[in-house]
Amino acid sequence: MAAVAATFLAVSGQAGEQAFGPVTKLPMPRYVSIKAAEANARRGPSTEHRIDWVFQRRHLPVQITAEYGHWRRIRDQDGASGWVHYALLSGARFVTVTEDQAALRRGPADSAEVLARAELGVVARLGKCVPAWCEVKAGGYRGWIAKGEIWGVGAGEIRD
The missing domain is CATH 2.30.30.40 (SH3 Domains)
Known part of the structure; x- marks a missing residue:
């Protein structure tokens, strides 16, 4: 599992240096919003992982902290995190x-x-x-x- 975890987030080596996602090459962490009326937050980056909770507020701002394939680990305002399929997220900012x-x-x-x-x-x-x-x-x-x-x-x- 440690070898897979290393691909989730590109970590910068220098202080003040920007990190970028290994999949999208976009800055990390970054803010996005929930696009769907419901978005399952899972323990890991696949539908085989357990759903920990369901976001039920469209346009809710979240922060992407990691990427893996079509999955993004997000963190909400309260610090709770989970994996969400990228199709449930939007670049529209709220x-x-x-x-x-x-x-x-x-x-x-x-x-x-x-x-x-x-x-x-x-x-x-x-x-x-x-x-x-x-x-x-x-x-x-x-x-x-x-x-x-x-x-x-x-x-x-x-x-x-």
Whole structure:
């Protein structure tokens, strides 16, 4: 099993060096979302492995931490991980609000007008990101939210 496990994740050798998946050659870890209404999280990368739980929330952001063939090991906001078939995942980016009553602002600044407040657990479509803020869309609202109040985007991630 140790020989197989070594192919799951390309590990960088230098500090600060980016790791890439051995199958997709995409950066690792990386954020994606659940595409399906239900996605089985398994103990290992095949249908022969036991299902540990079922994700039942479409667009839920998850982080890919390993790859093996058509399978991706994902981790959710709570740190739970499991193997999911790649067809159940999407590159569309969403985030989860991690603070209750998080302010959705007109611009990326604490001084910007508050347009709405998001409840803990709201899933929002991710747009642009600057160093400390991301633009999101949820429930008919579009605005900026502090990165510290969402999960599903890297702390240093910039998006145009």
